[in-house]
Amino acid sequence: MGTVIHAARLVGSGCPEAGDAGWVRFENGEVAAIGSGALTPSAIAHGDEVIDASALASGATLVPGFVDIHGHGGAGFAHEDGPDAVIAARAAHRAHGTTSAVVSLVTADIDTLAARAAMIAGLVGPEHGVLGSHLEGPFLDPGHCGAHDPELLRDPAPDDVARLLDAGAGTVRQVTIAPERTGGYEAIAQIVAAGAVAAVGHTDADADATARAVDRGASVLTHAFNAMRGIHHRAPGPIPTAARDPRVTLELICDGVHVSPDVMRMLFLSAPGRVALITDAMAATGMPDGEYILGTLDVVVDQGVPRVRATGAIAGSTLTQDLALRNAVAFGVPLPDAVAALTSIPAAAVGAEGVGTLAPGARADAVLLDADLRVRAVWANGARAV
Numbered sequence: 520m521g522t523v524i525h526a527a528r529l530v531g532s533g534c535p536e537a538g539d540a541g542w543v544r545f546e547n548g549e550v551a552a553i554g555s556g557a558l559t560p561s562a563i564a565h566g567d568e569v570i571d572a573s574a575l576a577s578g579a580t581l582v583p584g585f586v587d588i589h590g591h592g593g594a595g596f597a598h599e600d601g602p603d604a605v606i607a608a609r610a611a612h613r614a615h616g617t618t619s620a621v622v623s624l625v626t627a628d629i630d631t632l633a634a635r636a637a638m639i640a641g642l643v644g645p646e647h648g649v650l651g652s653h654l655e656g657p658f659l660d661p662g663h664c665g666a667h668d669p670e671l672l673r674d675p676a677p678d679d680v681a682r683l684l685d686a687g688a689g690t691v692r693q694v695t696i697a698p699e700r701t702g703g704y705e706a707i708a709q710i711v712a713a714g715a716v717a718a719v720g721h722t723d724a725d726a727d728a729t730a731r732a733v734d735r736g737a738s739v740l741t742h743a744f745n746a747m748r749g750i751h752h753r754a755p756g757p758i759p760t761a762a763r764d765p766r767v768t769l770e771l772i773c774d775g776v777h778v779s780p781d782v783m784r785m786l787f788l789s790a791p792g793r794v795a796l797i798t799d800a801m802a803a804t805g806m807p808d809g810e811y812i813l814g815t816l817d818v819v820v821d822q823g824v825p826r827v828r829a830t831g832a833i834a835g836s837t838l839t840q841d842l843a844l845r846n847a848v849a850f851g852v853p854l855p856d857a858v859a860a861l862t863s864i865p866a867a868a869v870g871a872e873g874v875g876t877l878a879p880g881a882r883a884d885a886v887l888l889d890a891d892l893r894v895r896a897v898w899a900n901g902a903r904a905v
Contacts, residue, residue: 520566521546522901525558527572527581527887530855532863533878543581545883548645548901553877578890580854583862584618584899585840585886586875588693589653589742589770589797591623591813593804593839598622599635599814602642609647611805612798615839618884618899619648619866619874621692623799625814626656626667629679633686640690645882645900650871651692654683655741658706659721660697663746666827666834667721668815675706684713691715692869695741697722698732711736716869718770719757721746729757733764739868742799743769743786744778745833762789768868770797771860773843774836776824780850787852787860795865796843796857801825801835845892854892 525542535541535555542562543553554562563569572579591597594611596604605622612620622639624632632654639652656667658675673679675696684691693716698704707717719732720741725748740747740761748756761767773783773796787794798804803811803820810828811818813835817828825834840861847857866875873881883901886894897905 520568521551521564522568522570522898523558523563524570524572524581524885524887527579529553529555529581529877531583531858532876533583533881543877543885545898545901548883550877550879550881550883552879572887576887576889576895579895580888580892582858582886582888583875583877583881584884584897585616585861586650586865586871587612587617587620587798587840588795588865588869589623589655590620590800591625591835592802593800595802595806597802597812598624598639599627602638605639605642605649606647608802609649612800612839613648613897613899614894614905615841616886616894616897617648617798617840618886618897618904619650619871619882621650621653621869623653623655626659626671627814628671629657629682632657633682636683636687636691640686640688643690648884648899650869650874651690652687653693653695654691655695656721658694658696658700658703660700660723662723663697663721665721665746665832666813666816666818671815674701675703677702677705677709680706680709684710684715689714692871693718693739695720697724698735698737699724699728704731704735707732707735707737719761722757723748724757726755726757726760729760730764733760733766738766738768740767740769742772742777742797744782745772759789762786765793768793768795768864770795772797772799772836772838773846774838775846777833777836783847784850784852787856791856792859792864794860795868796840796847796860797865798838798840798843799835800838804837804839841892841894848892
């Protein structure tokens with residue numbers, strides 16, 4: 520017995536290109552089949568639930584479930600608060616279409632980070648859509664620490680790197696690192712050799728240092744433009760280097776606060792097929808303005824923008840991925856490109872197979888959008904979640 524969704528425009532990886540309308544069939548938590556045009560009786564098995572998407576959403580568009588490779592919490596819960604908090608935050612973001620996520624952790628001491636990576640390892644799997652962990656620190660530049668406690672930052676000693684990777688038992692997906700720190704380039708090679716992604720971020724690296732990091736294996740630029748050198752015509756910094764290199768995926772927080780729409784549009788044009796829209800969402804996502812904690816730092820959220828109380832630095836976001844989609848399309852990104860930036864591109868960036876696509880055999884994760892690109896239904900692992 521499966522589920523068949525039809526009468527929707529299909530957009531995204533694995534979807535047929537011809538025609539506006541199509542159908543997809545889920546069975547046993549996987550995409551069993553997908554096709555274009557009107558639903559035919561041969562596509563339906565006995566006992567299937569058949570869903571007319573046009574009855575649920577005007578201008579129905581079905582896309583793969585969103586994949587967020589960088590987020591810190593939501594619905595009042597920070598990932599550092601334990602497994603129940605991670606599960607609650609995941610549920611809040613799933614309601615906005617994010618069916619899979621890498622659980623990001625802010626800087627802490629090595630013992631604490633190792634324990635948290637081990638905790639997240641126990642949650643990995645389709646039930647909650649947890650793909651693994653992202654260690655955003657502690658190997659960061661104090662001058663670009665953003666919302667990370669500068670007193671906890673340190674050089675990436677090989678033993679510390681190994682301990683964190685071992686604690687995740689193969690589930691650490693990504694480690695953000697400032698390559699110019701002592702031992703940084705060696706740590707990038709160590710991270711990549713362990714099967715994780717090394718990301719350049721919270722860094723004072725110039726263009727040459729960034730290129731060297733990429734040559735050692737770094738393949739992601741953490742939240743492009745933020746916590747790094749800006750673009751200068753004689754000192755371009757890390758962004759043009761990453762944008763011109765086909766080995767690099769560039770994270771982008773598409774909330775209109777972290778990066779202006781004109782600059783975001785420029786990035787999509789500069790690095791086609793390599794921009795991953797992330798939320799960098801913190802606990803205040805979906806919650807009222809007020810006071811929150813991010814790691815060890817006090818954060819004040821005003822008009823939806825979180826800032827570190829002591830420094831005024833932006834402290835993550837209150838963004839959800841469905842809003843990121845609407846924002847990207849509003850500033851001119853074609854819908855298929857925006858959908859890819861939320862699905863197949865971030866999945867590929869962290870080596871997450873079987874998500875971010877509606878290809879047969881993939882996990883049965885999908886989001887039904889209306890004509891205004893608002894979420895009307897979500898399926899996660901083949902079951903209706905919203």
